Amino acid sequence: MDFLDRLDVLMESKKINKRQLSIMTGIPVSTVYGWYKKGYENITLPSLNALSDFFGCSMEYLANGAIKKQDEKLQAAEMERALTRLGVVLPDGTIDEEKLCKLVSVLELSKEIKRIFR
DSSP states (O other): OHHHHHHHHHHHHHHHHHHHHHHHHHOOHHHHHHHHTOOOOTHHHHHHHHHHHHHTHHHHHHOOOOOOOGGGGHHHHHHHHHHTTTTBBTTSOOOOOHHHHHHHHHHHHHHHHHHTTT
C-alpha cells in the first residue's frame, strides 16, 4: 500500500474528498490533486505534518506505512478495506466464511513457499 492508498483510506474514514481535505488541512487543492496526477515523491514535510495532525497518525505512517501504537486503528481500517475488496467482508458487514477460509489457505501456502525458497 502506498501513500495515496493510505490517504484514500484516511479520507474514506472521515468521509471527505480531496477538496474537503485541502480546506481542512490548509494544503492547496492543486497540491492534493497533484499528488494523484503527477506523483507524491516531492511531498513536503509541512504537508505531511498537516495531514498527520488532521488524521491523528504519524508522519511515518503516511510516508511509508510504518505502524506505531497510535496507528493501529488505521491499520485495522486498511485491513477491513482490503477484505471488502476481496469480497470477504460483505456490504452488510458480515463475513463470507468460505472466502475467508480460501484467503487463509492462500496466505498459508504463500508463507510455506517463501519458507522453501529462502
